[in-house]
Amino acid sequence: MDPDPPQKRRRIGNIDSEVSAGEAAKGRKVSRACDFCKSRKSKCSGTQPCDKCLAKGRHCLYDAKYTRGRPPTPPMRPEAGDAEESAVPSRASPEIGMAEIQGQVFDSTSGLSFLHRAWKRLSAQHTSIGNEEVGASETQPVTMAGDNPLSTETHEPLRLPDPTEARRLLALYFDVCIATYRFLHRPTVEAWLDVLERNMETEQPIWRGIGHARAAIVLVVLAIAVAHREKSNNFTSVGGEANALKLSDELFSIAARLTDGETGFPRLESAQARLVQVLYLLTTSRFNRSWFVFGIALQFVSALGLHRRANFKRRRIARTVDYIHVQCGLRTFWTAYILDNHLGVIFGRPRHFHDQDIDQELPERVNDDNMTADGPINTPGNPDCHIDALIFHTRIARIIGKISREIYSTRTLSEEERVAAAHRLMHEVHEWHADLPLHLGSIPPSMLIPSYRRQATVLKLAHAHAIMHSKRLFLLGNSASLQKDQVDDCLAAARVVLETVDASAAEGPIFHAFWWTHYVTFTALVIVYVWEIQQRRQGWTIANEAELLRLANRCHTHLAQATATNSPSRRYAVILEEFREAALTNNQIVEQVNLGLPVEVNVDPLLAGSSQNPGPAAMQGLTFFDEWEMTDWLDLDSSAFWPHADISESLEWPSYIYG
Known part of the structure; x- marks a missing residue:
């Protein structure tokens, strides 16, 4: 089978210009490119x-x-006077040249160059806080670099x-912490706790x-229960978090x-032990270590x-079946499947499990x-x-996996093929x-017991995320009459997410404990800002526009205040600030939005401006998404986890390279 054709990406091309149309017969090289072609x-011609x-x-x-001698004067095109010209404001940020992010070259007018600015802002804030965190990362093991160190690594x-408190934590x-990840058998875990306590008593x-x-x-x-309880107490600093998480x-x-x-051959509990460790690391925003521990869990x-x-059938023949063991094995696998789907999205990395290999x-x-038994x-x-x-949850994870493969495929697909896939998968x-x-x-969650x-x-x-994931491509379309319904559905899903998060935050700081909710909130906010x-450009309107933007600003603040200063939720908030500035610049309802907020939106220090923050001018203009590609959405999804080194100033391209 022929390999898929490589997708066209923005990379450094030949520095020499092409032969102009007027001089094609003579084979003369054009020694100068226009500003736009040069930047790209x-x-x-x-x-x-x-x-x-x-x-x-x-x-x-x-x-x-121009740095190659005396600049040649470009020949005027005879029909230039008949051509319709429209002045387009520059989106370039003064201090940003070329940058390479995860191996992909982005120039100052790239659709993702604003992420470079966001990371520069984040880096500037970390520098102002101090260099201790940077130094700590350099000395951490490679599988933990960038994560908050554990409060204690000593023996x-x-x-x-105490026994009463331990049962309350169980x-x-x-009932609350794991939601759908129910791969452990509760009575069995309670029995193991009894044994552990007796061992403690008898030394x-x-x-x-x-x-x-x-x-x-x-x-x-x-540990997960303790961490969840402490996160619900709303600590607001790195030191406060470290102290609160000391026991966990x-x-x-x-x-x-x-x-x-552990010794001997792997057992089901070997996989479960690593999987529950992954949940703890995600809950405490230690995403780098969680990724590597998850890899070990998947190997088990x-x-x-x-x-x-077939493996389960062989076990039934080989020995007496323990029903609890078999069902927990199924639950463990499908929990790992869901996590594989989620982590692949937020990290922007390939999934480990493939549906064609699973029966x-x-x-x-x-x-x-x-x-x-x-x-x-x-x-x-x-x-x-x-x-x-x-x-x-397993079923919707499968559908979301299909959406990622079929709509955001790296293969060259026509717009019609992507739209057809979106409609088909939305039916699922x-x-x-x-x-x-x-x-x-159907029943409002507020009427249910805590676990339900x-x-x-x-x-x-998950439902709202699936809709957003499949329909956000319509936000970049040019036919408002054909796509307005799809855009409205996408916005409605984003509104559901933001209303749910806002209500959760109003009930207390429990929102801080749910790592996947942070990502879904980020996705919803991006959609609202992109729509704005x-x-x-398209003349789209929805009811209660000002109210939606006020809701988005509140949730933006919730996200910025969630967990520690170096957590993904804070990075999401900084990246979103670039979108927000673009969405609200020169907007006639900015004043309404701000009047609807009890406090300034940028309540978090990481969102405050700095001398290195290019500000709204960096994203002015209505051509922001002209060069946006479908896979850029996936790059955006994983932008909170891009390596710091790949976007450093050392990777900017000096001006003399372009001439």
């Missing part, structure tokens, strides 16, 4: 206006500094919460009788040493054959209390089940939503 490193500027209706200029004695974990190794992996699972479950970090550190010391999942149905069945609809306990009727959320999203049980789709409330909220956000930029 593209071929230029050398006439004024040049071929490209004439086709695009741009104002063709030759004002850039301190284990401090368990309830918090299963035995805590893993005696249950093994390293199971003991580690108990400790990390408690101690529990996690001991658990990590237990799994490192694959080694155990949890992705293949595993979904877990059965059985609550933990109704499971025995011999099978499920029959219950009358068809009661609500906590596993419904895991099943439906609608079918998924119609199949939701009442307690997960969290699950309903997660699936509500585009609607001035």
Whole structure:
């Protein structure tokens, strides 16, 4: 099979210009390109206006500094007077030249150059705070670089919460913290906790009788609950977070040493122990380490054959089936599948699991209390089940994976093919939503018990994210009459996310604890700001425009205030500030938006301006998305995790390269 044709990207081309149309017969090289073609490193006819500027209706200029001797005068095109010209404000930022971000070259008019500015602003803020964090990153192991270090890495004695508090923390974990990631059997974990406490009382190794992996699972479950509880208390500084997470970090550190010391062949609990560690690291914004621990967890999942149905059949033949063990294996695999999907999106990295390699069945609809080793306990009727959320989360994750592959494919696709894929996959999203049980789709979450409330909220956000993910491409279209309905649906989904987040923040700082919600909020805010930029070009309008922007500003602030200063949520907020400035510059409702806010939007220091902040002028003009490509959306999704080194000043291209 022939490989897919490489996608056209903006890279440095030949410095020499092309032969102009007028001199083609003589084969004369054009020694000077117009300012626009020069900034793009593209071929230029050398006439004024040049071929490209004439086709695009741009104002063709030759004002850039010329460093190859005396600048030649470009020949005037005879029909230039008949060509319609439109002056387009420059989007260039004065201090930014060429930059390379993750191997991709971006110039000052690139659709993603604003991300360079956002990272420069973030770097400037970190510099003003001090160089301690930078120095710490340089000495951290490569799998942890950039993460907040654990509060303790020393071998301190284990401090368990008292039995009453430990049971309360277990309830918090299963009812609130994990939502749909229910791969652990609650009665079994409670039994392991009993053993661990007895070992503590008798001064035995805590893993005696249950093994390293199971003991580690108990400790990390408690750590997640402690971290969630402390995050809900709304600490506002790095030091405050470190102090608040001291106990949970101690529990996690001991658990990590237990799994490192595990011996023998891998067991289901080996995979579960690493997977629950990933959840803790994500909850505490240690994303770099979470990525590498997740990779280890996936190796255990694959080694155990949890992705293949045939392996389960062989086990049934080989030994007596433990129903709880089999169902927890299914739950573990599908939880890893969902996380693989989520982390691939926010990191911008390839997924590990591929649907064509998976033939595993979904877990059965059985609550933990109704499971025995011999099978499920029959219950009358068809009661609500906590596993419904895991099943439906898996289904929507599959659809989102299809959206990423088919709409955002790196293969060369026509706009018609992408639009057709979007319509087809949105039909699957609608079918998924119609199949939701009442307690997960129709009943307001506020009327549900805490465990179902969290699950309903997660699936509500997953539904909105699927709509945004599939329909945001219509924001960049040129046919308002054909695409307005799609844009309205995309905006409605973004509004659902922002209203949910705003309501959650009003109830308390619990929003700070949910890492995936931060990303979905970022996506919704980008859509609102992009729409505000585009609607001035296309003439799109929606009801309550000012109210929507006020809502967006509140959620922008919630995102900026969530977790520590070097967390992805803060990076999201800084990147969003570039969008916000572009969306609200010269907008007639800026005053309304600001009057609707009780405080200044930039309440967070990381959003404050600085001498290195180019400000709104860097994004002026209505041609911001002229060069936007579909895969640029994916680059934007993962922009909070771009390596600092790849966007440093050392990678800017000096002006003498272009001439």
